Amino acid sequence: MSEIAAESAGPRPRAGGFNGGVILKLAARELRGGVQGFMVFLLCLALGVAAIAGVGSLARGLSDGLQREGRAILGGDAAFSLMHREATPTERAVLEAKGRVSTVGSLRAMARTSAGDATLVELKAVDDAWPLVGAARFAPDRPLAELLGREDGVPGVAVDPALLARLNLKVGDRIELGTASFAIRATVEREPDQLSGGVGFGPRALISxxxxxxxxxxxPGSLVRWSYRVALDGDGGDAEVGRLITDVEHEAKDAGFEARSRLNAAPQLERNVNRFTQFxxxxxxxxxxxGGVGVANAVNAFVDRKRETIAVLKSLGASGRTVFLxxxxxVAALGALGVALGLMAGAALPFAAARALESVTPLPLAMSVYPRELALAATYGALTALAFAVWPLGRAHDVPVAALFRDQVAPESRRPRAIYIAATALAALALCGLAVYAAYDRRIALTFVGASVAAFLALRLVAGGVMALAARLPRPKRLELRLALANIHRPGALTPSVVMSLGLGLALLVALTQIDASIRGQLSSELPQKAPAFFFLDIPSSEKDAFAALAKDKAPGAELNSVPMLRGSITALNGVAAEEAEVDPESRWALRGDRGVTFAEDPPEGSTVTEGAWWPRDYSGEPLISFDQRLANGLGLKVGDRVSVNVLGRTVTAKIANLRRIHWETMGINFFMVFSPNAFAGAPYMNLATVVFPDGSDDATELGLLRDLTRAFPSVTAIRVKDALTTVNEVVGNLALAVRAASGVTLVASVLVLAGALAAGRRRRTYEAVVLKTLGAARARLIGAMAAEYALLGLVTAAFGLVVGSLAAWGVTANIxxxxxxxxxxxxxxxxxAALVVTVALGLIGTWRVLGEAPARHLRSL
Structure with missing residues (x-):
């Protein structure tokens, strides 16, 4: 105190100005006393900054890794894919004129054992040139030609180890794929282009x-994708790769190639990474x-502790602005320390994650220190600290010396000057603007910003309402309850801090819990009751009746429904190329890659025509199409518009005759696009069939039917719904676990802020406890009163979190x-x-320390 007074008694700044050197020197002297009371401030800033910096750096590392390894992931500089058919000699010659070419065929098939067991596999057929880039690794390690070639007339297959476990096989055993027998010669340990194919339903099997x-x-019409990877001679640059794709599309414009370059080797993965990164x-x-609430609490407590210092400074002539600065x-120095700690943790997080994931994931993580991501996290942290610190600091500007001392017994509620309110608003707007500007999906970011503002206003209103209600309730006869109610609404009460501290974090946790429960309920209860037992793919039209007869014979109580099925890609909307069409970003997925299409004389079950009319039977005019209403709205389509779809290498342009609302919950066979039958007259196609057991079935019945049908029709692929749902449940479970763990950061911040709020009120609580103990209050009664206070506040916060979190979860599940x-x-x-227990526990821990204070020491200072 004497050092500050002496420093302040030195040269004084001229009126209206300030001496920056003196201000910094005084601030530095104050900081020599340590950071007592600012641990929550530092931890909250460090936690949030570390989360943002770590997530941003990890995503950037993955993005850079995908770019760096794009050539190996794609299997070349560019890939050109066709559905249903192989490239013609002329089309292949176009590709071979550009560089080295490797052919890969991908489809789903059933792998069967001699014992009759069968399982779905993701079958990948490669030629001798595979892989053009990178290297595959097998166990045992043998040349690819030996592994997949014929030995004693039997071709070889390399399989995922999961297939061996699923069918109880080992290397050397045989499996059947289609009508051929294969010898298992190795397991696949590394597949360089695995990510380019996306996630499959079954284990991988590699054949020639x-x-x-x-x-x-x-x-004819089998659901097989043929991909032709092209590797340029030498180290072709991005421009050369772009020219390669342009030239092929021009020279083989009628082929219907779906082109992809090494720059977007795994677009679906990258989109999912971007979305998860944003979350x-x-x-x-x-x-x-x-944590900003914790910043405000810490700064409020800081100003409260510095009342005597501020009083001395102002009595020596320091202006309010000088005190503020x-x-x-x-606070800025401590904020910089908290941000620096968060940046160090965030920069180290990707390296730790890369080491942890190295042995369990094929993701190409390029780990480094990324200045842009760290700078963004630092800016978030600085703006948060500024937005929440200026207001409480500004309140001390215009307070006279007498009022500062009088606050000890008569605290006043004051607003800071307009300039500080404006500075707070500008910092908050800058924080919101940065969150929206830097977001992958700005609509989601805007929703988050709006929800955060609404949550803060709601929490403030809840806190104010609780205080008003506590003030108006009749006084209970029991002393502990009377003291608890008084503590809730008195000036300087902890009510706003406690409600704000836990409310947002608890609401987020409840929302995530309810969303997870809704997804699991949909997968585990509703869908299995409505879903078919099996989906059967690639049923040849010539075998459709025989297939249905055998299914009816083996499972008399089952219902079988079948429809024609082809695959096609949308190439143009009203004459505008699909890649150039202006559509809703949420619907652009429909323009990427192939989609299932069918044709029918009657509207499919589970759909309702909402606009236009269905075509008559035996229609023979121009091709017509029925479109899903929701998707049509996203693509900007209406009845009468035209859509061009490439199917089997032929482009069909059809007029939209009607729009349908599809009731997917009925689990019937449905497609976004249904054509009039004349659109594909004479075209080869396969059939998709479902088998439903209306009265239910057991595993033995289903597995027996699967065994009989796949043995009789080896080219047909079966997807058992129970197995698919199990896989989806596992993915959802892992994702939910990751989401909960990530969201735990917010809950940890909430608990830290709550602890900080209780610590910030320790001085006032000590004063009150000393007075009450002097007046004869027993420790047990004081503990009971404070426990009741914290329990009431915890109940209010829990109720808010339950209501708001559940409403948020309902909005997400129902509308998104x-x-x-x-x-x-x-x-x-x-x-x-848990929120109630934490609130009471932390409150009582702080109360125990307060009640342990000796009254005499505090009474002497009054």
Missing amino acids: TEALRASGLLQ LTIVGLAALVV IHLAQ MRIGFAFDPLGAGGAAL
């Missing part, structure tokens, strides 16, 4: 293209916003995911109970 052609799996960044922002410099909302009372109640 020659063996695939002899397997009986290739029939995790929003979680980090939520942690920062919650001195303390702002201290389009699934039924399932309230999980156990999960939501557990989260609310």
